[in-house]
Amino acid sequence: MNGVELRKQRIRGFEQEPPRQLCIIGGGATGAGAALEAWVRGISFYWISSGDIGEGTSSRSTKLLHGGIRYLAQGEFSLVKEALQERQWMLKTYPKFCTKQRFILPAQNHWQAITYRLGLWWYDQKAGLPKNERHSYLNKGRFLDALPGFNGKATKGLSYLDATFADQGFLSALWMEMDAHSPHVLNHTRVCGLKASGNTWEIRGIDEFDGAPFCLTANHVLNATGPESIKNMEEWGFTCPHRMVWSQGSHLLLKGNFVDWKQALVVPVRQGRVFFMVPWQNKWLAGTTEAVLNEFPKIPEPKKEEVQEILDSIEEFVGKRPNKQEVLGQFSGIRPLVSLGGKSGKKASFLSRKHLVINHAPGLVSLLGGKWTIFRKMGEDGLKALFKEKLPPLVKDYPVLEPLTGIPDDRSKIDAHYYKTRGAALFPDDLVFRRFSSGLEDIPDYLNHREEWWSWWWAQAPDAEKQKEKKRLTSYLFKASVDQEPQQD
Numbered sequence: 065m066n067g068v069e070l071r072k073q074r075i076r077g078f079e080q081e082p083p084r085q086l087c088i089i090g091g092g093a094t095g096a097g098a099a100l101e102a103w104v105r106g107i108s109f110y111w112i113s114s115g116d117i118g119e120g121t122s123s124r125s126t127k128l129l130h131g132g133i134r135y136l137a138q139g140e141f142s143l144v145k146e147a148l149q150e151r152q153w154m155l156k157t158y159p160k161f162c163t164k165q166r167f168i169l170p171a172q173n174h175w176q177a178i179t180y181r182l183g184l185w186w187y188d189q190k191a192g193l194p195k196n197e198r199h200s201y202l203n204k205g206r207f208l209d210a211l212p213g214f215n216g217k218a219t220k221g222l223s224y225l226d227a228t229f230a231d232q233g234f235l236s237a238l239w240m241e242m243d244a245h246s247p248h249v250l251n252h253t254r255v256c257g258l259k260a261s262g263n264t265w266e267i268r269g270i271d272e273f274d275g276a277p278f279c280l281t282a283n284h285v286l287n288a289t290g291p292e293s294i295k296n297m298e299e300w301g302f303t304c305p306h307r308m309v310w311s312q313g314s315h316l317l318l319k320g321n322f323v324d325w326k327q328a329l330v331v332p333v334r335q336g337r338v339f340f341m342v343p344w345q346n347k348w349l350a351g352t353t354e355a356v357l358n359e360f361p362k363i364p365e366p367k368k369e370e371v372q373e374i375l376d377s378i379e380e381f382v383g384k385r386p387n388k389q390e391v392l393g394q395f396s397g398i399r400p401l402v403s404l405g406g407k408s409g410k411k412a413s414f415l416s417r418k419h420l421v422i423n424h425a426p427g428l429v430s431l432l433g434g435k436w437t438i439f440r441k442m443g444e445d446g447l448k449a450l451f452k453e454k455l456p457p458l459v460k461d462y463p464v465l466e467p468l469t470g471i472p473d474d475r476s477k478i479d480a481h482y483y484k485t486r487g488a489a490l491f492p493d494d495l496v497f498r499r500f501s502s503g504l505e506d507i508p509d510y511l512n513h514r515e516e517w518w519s520w521w522w523a524q525a526p527d528a529e530k531q532k533e534k535k536r537l538t539s540y541l542f543k544a545s546v547d548q549e550p551q552q553d
């Protein structure tokens with residue numbers, strides 16, 4: 065049986081079941097938090113997503129587990145404290161996916177250094193860090209030892225601890241482990257409507273592969289569709305007092321030898337934003353931006369101005385611009401920022417990153433906003449709002465997860481066996497990028513060989529799907545050669 069038939073069998077099986085306790089709509093960090101908390105409480109659930117699990121914003125973040133020092137400056141103390149506690153929980157529970165990372169915050173004068181120290185003292189206290197991990201002051205010598213060749217105005221700074229994590233790798237490992245124990249995932253399926261019938265909800269949708277309709281039933285529904293949450297609720301016939309601001313953030317991924325810095329850089333730039341250069345999987349991640357969009361894009365891609373802005377910041381702080389060969393790829397994600405009461409006028413960077421629970425009807429809740437770092441806490445809050453005093457206690461340990469293996473060197477070896485067993489992969493890029501831990505640098509190679517490596521998919525996929533797959537992948541390619549200013553090599 066091929067992957068498409070297996071998938072149909074799964075949908076048919078789900079349709080014939082009695083109602084499960086919960087249906088989570090949205091396969092990103094928010095849905096993952098709810099799924100994880102449902103799992104440890106023994107709640108039966110479906111987890112449905114359009115696109116592949118993790119294809120949305122949740123694989124397009126800055127990959128930080130952090131309290132967020134810039135939110136301190138905005139007075140968001142409770143958000144930062146909660147995120148620091150969750151950061152520590154992730155480091156303890158899933159150490160194989162998380163890496164402690166020291167960041168340098170440059171200071172231009174003594175007064176700034178003192179203010180930063182005060183904030184970082186609080187930051188370390190709330191995380192409960194041991195003495196040897198707390199922040200430290202770097203004089204000129206130590207500052208330049210850590211960031212050789214730093215080109216900004218500052219000559220001293222503060223070094224403090226946060227963490228990076230493999231966002232997509234963690235999400236894939238999590239859902240595949242839970243799904244292997246009890247199947248609950250339906251990817252590439254779009255929910256189009258909800259209907260209450262007694263104490264059950266009918267969840268109607270379509271299979272994105274061939275447009276076939278389906279209907280599942282559950283007693284509770286959690287809308288965790290990220291940036292599309294409010295738009296979806298309105299399309300499904302519910303009202304929402306708030307407005308979603310689609311704030312696109314972009315990154316460039318640079319070769320590991322672009323700089324020989326020993327620590328990551330975080331530096332305030334314009335309008336409440338910060339610029340990051342973060343070592344990530346032996347490369348450097350540079351970003352990010354805030355570009356507010358009027359329409360939700362099918363495939364988010366960095367705008368020309370965003371790429372220029374990142375290249376300018378790199379030049380400002382590193383003292384050189386990367387050439388085409390040094391940029392391995394680009395990606396953009398859409399922040400699910402909520403403007404309370406639908407107010408307009410506030411800059412996206414000043415909108416709160418706090419999450420929000422909206423009760424639409426008995427047994428129907430939306431979980432909006434938030435951050436990857438607090439995904440578990442968000443999930444818990446969503447379930448508390450749905451189940452209220454009937455929320456079951458923890459009955460299981462959090463699942464033990466192993467990092468995903470890399471893609472085999474000989475791609476032709478990835479045959480139908482992988483297709484069937486590596487959890488509901490419908491498109492080759494589901495497998496390459498979200499079941500195996502392949503990176504952006506492999507995309508050009510993959511695009512050149514995909515028909516030969518994935519002949520089993522090519523034989524059955526409609527042309528439109530092949531085109532969509534190509535579009536998704538090319539959105540990750542750095543297009544400086546065609547639409548950016550000429551750069552010196």
Ligand SMILES: Cc1cc2nc3c(=O)[nH]c(=O)nc-3n(C[C@H](O)[C@H](O)[C@H](O)COP(=O)(O)OP(=O)(O)OC[C@H]3O[C@@H](n4cnc5c(N)ncnc54)[C@H](O)[C@@H]3O)c2cc1C
Nearest residue numbers: 090092093094114120121122126128255290313397436437
């Ligand atoms: C540039 C950028 C950098 C960031 N950096 C960090 C960071 O370093 N650390 C951090 O903690 N947070 C960070 N964040 C925030 C974090 O990434 C997001 O808060 C989080 O990923 C949002 O997850 P989500 O599940 O709500 O949304 P998504 O990941 O977008 O998931 C929503 C899912 O719902 C699906 N969906 C939509 N409509 C339907 C429908 N009708 N039916 C079925 N499914 C549907 C979508 O396909 C999607 O898969 C960053 C965000 C951005 C944009």
